[in-house]
Amino acid sequence: MENYKNNENEILKAFEIYKNIVFATGVDLSFWKSFMELSINEYKKGNAQSAELFTAGFFVYNLSPINNQGSLKSHEAIRSIGSNELEKYKSDFFSWISNLVILKTYNALEIFILQAIHIKYFSSDKDLIGSKKVVDDVNNEIKTYLKEIGANLDTKNNRHIIQFLKAKSTTISSFLDIPVRIDLNTNWENLFELISILRNVIAHQGTVISSDTHNEIKSKAKDIFQHHFTLVKDENDYINLHPNNEQFSNFLSLFNDLSLNIVKFMFDKEDLKFIGMN
Template identity: 40%
Template sequence: MQTESDYKTFFTHYQDTVHQLDTDIRFWKHFLAISIERYKADNPDNRWIHQSGFSIYDISSDGLKSWLHSSSKVLTIEIDDLTEQSNNFFAWVMNVSIIRIYNSLELLLLQTIQFKYFPLLESPIKGKKFANKVTSEIKNYLKAKSLNTDTVNNRHLIQFLKSNSALCKQLMEVPVNHVNWKTNWENFYELLSILRNIITHDGMIVSKNTHNTIKSIAADIFIHFFKPITGKEDLETLQVKNEEYFLHFVTLINDLAGNVLKFVAEKPDLNFIGLR
């Protein structure tokens, strides 16, 4: 039987994911920086320390024969490259982390909606078909209310929450908590969804069209946290400015997650999910 303590369980699953990512990035960034400096001190002369190639087996259609083909291009890491290579490594780790956090937030929203508004349905955490059933009921509700059922960037979740909770609707309309930002929480979630699509489906490449879309909904937040997209090239790589900016960006996602849960549960503060 479901009880209100389930809200805390939903949030704990989300919290554990985000907290681990936060810890990993803080610790390993610091640890690698120290380790690189020590390695350089112990090896003052620059030399290559890693080299790799790329190869593919050319397989016959019957699978009976195969020939190894290798690229002439070789990637090499030298001692003097270590700091730059470490920064590049964390750049894509942070991008990939956005996907994991987004997925955790999406599941949190689905679980919360199912628990509050569709208690007879199975929890979406049990598998994709159960999550699809919740989504189907959300769309049916929106259609019956003549509301937008657009599922692009999970807009249907925000639309449903706004329709069923006056406090959630109010939250979505106010600016994200920064003195100079105009972007509201609904558009912040839209930005987060777009970033997830860029990383998952577009190989971390920001096209001009996508950049224009971002500028139209959340220009101030994007400019604050991410490196400039100059517009001189048709395609540019998405990149957070550094790990501190990334971790600050994550705190905003946490703010959205916790406060949506609070308003849906109709609680006065965050004590009910174990935050003091």
């Protein structure tokens, strides 16, 4: 009984950490989008449409390998923003901010699910938050279990986490197989795959998407991806990931639906009241 209560307290703590991260991030993003929109509209009312608002250059020190001294060098290219370009720059700004939000939210989701696995199945009092070693230990325990049951271990895009959950719970397995929404084909397992791919694109590829990655995304979650993202060619002809700003909050809500329901089923609960969702 005492261990059960400890588990309840620990998963509530893990949820609070997850909630604080994703809720604050989402609120900040929504507020600044709204505030910037209002600010731009107010600015336009009383200012010239062709005014130059900001100009910057690219600078770097040409340093000596002996004494770390050197002269400042500049590139001929400059970057300027005019008042008639504010809408474009606002859209571009929130696109790359939204990509960073995906990265932060995915990391919170991954830690939340791993912490829940840690509490439910491995009964350790070690905290994953801020500890790469503990995260690695939990992943290794997951991999060990999958090997023991003869599963074909696949760690790409953190698939081993999904493999483990499906092996441990028929309820979770059933949940992961159903469509995210009744009007979509993508199921919850492929949503997890999608956000894992996006996390890698943002963290390791600078938001550049190769044709192979794009094809992989289309094979897993084409409808959700097309609804929430566009692909934009940059000045170097690379294809970049651009979240659709108007749909982005809907996309983030799927992270919460996925993670909270997985944890609910993991702990054999009928609803989300056990983590304070009434």
